[in-house]
Amino acid sequence: MHALKKLIIKEWLRFFLASFIVFLILVSVGTLINGFLRENITAVEVIMSYFLELPSALNRVIPISCLIASLFSINKLKNRNELTAIFAAGFSRKNFLINIFQVSIFVALFQFLIGAYVEPFVKSRRHILIENSDAKFRNLKSKGIKASTIGSGLIWYKSKDYYFSFIKFDSKTNTIINTSIYYYSNDYHLARKVFADEVIYTEDGRWMGKNVTIISKIDEPTFPFMKTFPEYEIKLNETLDDFSQIEADITTLNHAELYQYIQNIKSSGLNVNEYLVVFYEKISSAVICIVFSLLACVPIFNPNRRNSSFGKNILFVFVFTIAYWLINSYSIELGVNSKLDPISSTFSVPIIFMLFLATYFYKNRKLT
Incomplete structure (x- = not known):
């Protein structure tokens, strides 16, 4: 039985790596060609931009590679009559599914690490790798490059x-x-502190603070002076666009830091759906790797060689990939815009496939 398990996992990993490499090459070629055709950036900047976008591309590629790995490895075993021989030797379909499930867990963990930790880390280095990256690459433009979010959950900015x-x-x-x-002050000593519950940008272009506390003369030998105001105009150099870019810097937070940030702003009674979608999407993309691996195992319940077709498998993968990317992207966009709750927008696709698998496996439980 150990030899059969080794054969199943070996074939699965072989097709997973092959499809992963093929998809990666296609994505890489498209990205690099598009970059090299531009005249306002150097070849080094194109390559750096490619590596910045790579983790995001891998998140889209890995789930489809899991689907292909199961589908084509089973197809190969069927065409060589090995699948029938495996089941005839006493290796149950249940054990076959368990083996695929076990190997897909490692892939799911890899997917989660890329999306939850590697991608934010790479994004946080974009302004170091590419000078003025927001002006040269549209995909990097909306990302804050001057702010940092530390463990307290606060966004810090230097003006x-x-x-x-x-x-x-x-x-x-x-x-x-x-x-x-x-x-x-000019000698870089702390001179004044201003605290406000809210700072609102008015129609006439001013920043008005609500419930403002001002502590002044901190750098002087006298005792600091404190005064409070129900409303007070605060002079800020930043515009609305600046704050949109600063706030967008949360995309550089890893999964643990993002969770802490969400809890912090949630305690203030703010709508955190947009950030919960980002948080749950990292988990959802890992779960879908396992779901797709098992979804493509449906043919093991009918291991008839005549029912397998390489051309049909290729067509199925192509249509399924396009449909999955479109539906998943649309669902997440609805969640970001608060038109769908975060859990539904991120887990609706995995849950639908999980329900299908549960129903199908239950109907064929006697064959397992």
């Missing part, structure tokens, strides 16, 4: 003569939530 932190910028109401501003 010309002050630092400030905040929990979230609400683009719908043009409001900065829980703002702390630290002004420093």
